[in-house]
Each structure stands twice: as structure tokens, then as C-alpha cells.
Amino acid sequence: xxxxxxxxxxxxxxxxxxxxxxxxxxxxxxxxxxxxxxxxxxxxxxxxxxxxxxxxxxxxxxxxxxxxxxxxxxxxxxxxxxxxxxxxxxxxxxxxxxxxxxxxxxxxxxxxxxxxxxxxxxxxxxxxxxxxxxxxxxxxxxxxxxxxxxxxxxxxxxxxxxxxxxxxxxxxxxxxxxxxxxxxxxxxxxxxxxxxxxxxxxxxxxxxxxxxxxxxxxxxxxxxxxxxxxxxxxxxxxxxxxxxxxx
Numbered sequence: 001x002x003x004x005x006x007x008x009x010x011x012x013x014x015x016x017x018x019x020x021x022x023x024x025x026x027x028x029x030x031x032x033x034x035x036x037x038x039x040x041x042x043x044x045x046x047x048x049x050x051x052x053x054x055x056x057x058x059x060x061x062x063x064x065x066x067x068x069x070x071x072x073x074x075x076x077x078x079x080x081x082x083x084x085x086x087x088x089x090x091x092x093x094x095x096x097x098x099x100x101x102x103x104x105x106x107x108x109x110x111x112x113x114x115x116x117x118x119x120x121x122x123x124x125x126x127x128x129x130x131x132x133x134x135x136x137x138x139x140x141x142x143x144x145x146x147x148x149x150x151x152x153x154x155x156x157x158x159x160x161x162x163x164x165x166x167x168x169x170x171x172x173x174x175x176x177x178x179x180x181x182x183x184x185x186x187x188x189x190x191x192x193x194x195x196x197x198x199x200x201x202x203x204x205x206x207x208x209x210x211x212x213x214x215x216x217x218x219x220x221x222x223x224x225x226x227x228x229x230x231x232x233x234x235x236x237x238x239x240x241x242x243x244x245x246x247x
Contacts (some may be wrong), residue, residue: 044165048175049239051200052246055232057173057239058083061112061150064091064098065208071216072207073105079223081233083107086150086172089114089134091208092141099141100195108139108235110148110172116209118153119160127163148172148236156235172236174204178218181206186217200243202236 049057058076063077064087076083084133087109092099102109113119114130122130129155138146149169152162155170164171176196180189193203205215226233234242 020107024048029101038100044170044238045161045173045223046170046202046240047173048202049196049200049243050241051242052198053232053242054230055234055238055239055242056197056199056201056203056226058205058233059086059110059150059208059236060084060205061086062091062116062209063087063207064095064102065212066095066098068153068212068216069095069098069207070101072073073101073107073221075216075219076107076233077105079227079233081223081227082150082235082238083233084110084172084236086110086112086148087134087138088112088116088208089130089137092134092137094215096137099138103142108148108237109142109146110150110236111135111138111146111169112150113152116152118155119151119164120155120157122160124159124166127160128167131164131167131169147182172202174202176201176203178203178205178215180215180218181210184214186214189218189223193218194225197226197231198232200239202239 025068058081060069060072060083062099063085069085070141072083075081085107087099099109100234111131114133117130119127135146143170149164150172150224154173156164161171175198176193178189204217206212207215223233
């Protein structure tokens with residue numbers, strides 16, 4: 001069976017039945033989290049997805065932003081692209097209408113923590129205090145509980161991963177980093193992605209947290225190129241669904 005590339009391996013619980021790919025895909029990796037009874041429990045993580053078609057998932061962290069997110073949504077609409085936005089709770093509270101715009105445009109919204117705090121070293125109570133308010137905010141806006149989580153700063157540890165798994169989240173990393181958080185030109189960002197992208201890639205960008213105009217401008221270069229090369233531009237969950245259907 002094909003599966004999501006994972007680290008720890010995973011099979012989701014029935015509580016995630018709303019995400020068919022998470023229910024049905026099985027991955028094999030290294031390690032695992034040790035439960036209270038001593039059994040090794042799977043920790044669900046994904047960096048890329050093996051697919052038999054040319055499809056990639058574009059993801060955007062740290063928003064929503066009233067300046068850059070709407071511009072990105074306009075570009076995605078222009079090229080018939082979908083994407084996944086990992087949103088920060090404090091920004092949702094400030095700009096809930098933009099999250100609604102993301103959802104109305106058919107985008108996927110994932111959890112990126114309340115205050116963009118790295119979870120490494122935190123106990124489960126502290127992790128829940130940072131994750132659950134965002135979960136409730138997204139659910140209130142969308143009517144659906146989020147099931148994808150991206151670690152702030154990409155940093156976690158075994159306890160954080162186990163806690164997130166216990167909360168019903170799959171942790172989404174990336175296989176292509178646009179490095180748009182650095183002072184780079186739009187051309188450099190687009191070139192980086194085009195060099196590294198492959199079918200099944202998950203690409204990370206940022207739509208807030210700094211000057212993201214180079215990111216917007218890079219998408220003006222990148223989206224038509226990816227389309228011309230025959231790529232479908234989908235959400236993370238849609239990418240996993242493509243793999244599930246091919247299994």
C-alpha cells in the first residue's frame with residue numbers, strides 16, 4: 001500500500017473520519033512515542049506524499065495578514081490553485097474575516113499555535129493551552145475541527161509529538177523550503193522552489209511575520225510555471241487523498 005512519508009508511522013483514529021486520507025493511509029518510519037502502558041504508539045507526521053500524479057501542496061505559515069494573505073488568495077484563485085494556511089491564534093483573533101476568506105476560497109486551514117511558541121520542552125498542559133484556543137477559533141469560523149498542525153519554528157520533541165497525536169493532529173512538515181523568511185528576491189524564492197519541487201512535495205511559504213511582498217511576487221512567477229509544467233496545486237489533505245486513491 002502507498003502511504004504518507006512519515007517518521008514514526010501512523011494510522012489515524014476514527015475520530016478523524018472527516019479526513020479520509022488520514023484514516024486510510026498507513027506509513028512506516030522510525031521510532032514512535034511510548035504510551036503510559038509501555039506500548040509504542042504511532043506518531044503521525046508527514047513531510048511529503050508519494051503520489052503517481054504531478055501534484056504539490058503549497059502551504060503558508062504565520063497568518064492571516066491583512067496585507068499579504070488577500071493578495072496570495074487572489075493569485076491562487078487566478079491560477080485555480082488550492083493551498084493550506086497554518087494560522088496563528090492571535091492573528092485569527094485580529095483578522096477572522098481573512099480566515100473566512102481562505103475557507104470561502106476553498107483553502108485548507110491548519111493549526112499553528114496561539115502565540116507561535118516552540119513546543120519543545122513544554123508539558124502537555126502547556127501544549128494544550130497553546131493549541132486548543134486556535135482549534136476552537138478555527139472550528140467556530142469553519143464549522144470543522146482542524147486535524148493538521150504545523151510546529152511553530154518547526155521545533156518539537158517526542159513529548160510534544162505524542163501530545164499532538166493524542167489530541168488528534170497529524171503534524172505537517174515540508175520537503176521544500178522557500179526560505180522566504182530570509183531577505184531574498186522574488187526570483188530567488190521562485191528559483192529555489194522550482195529546483196526542488198517534485199510530485200508529492202509540500203512547500204512552505206509565509207504569508208505574515210514580516211515583509212512578504214517578495215513571497216507574493218515569487219508566486220506571480222511560480223504559479224504559472226508550475227501550471228505550465230502540469231502540476232496540480234492542492235491542499236495537504238487533497239494531496240494525501242490522491243495517494244489514498246492510488247493505493
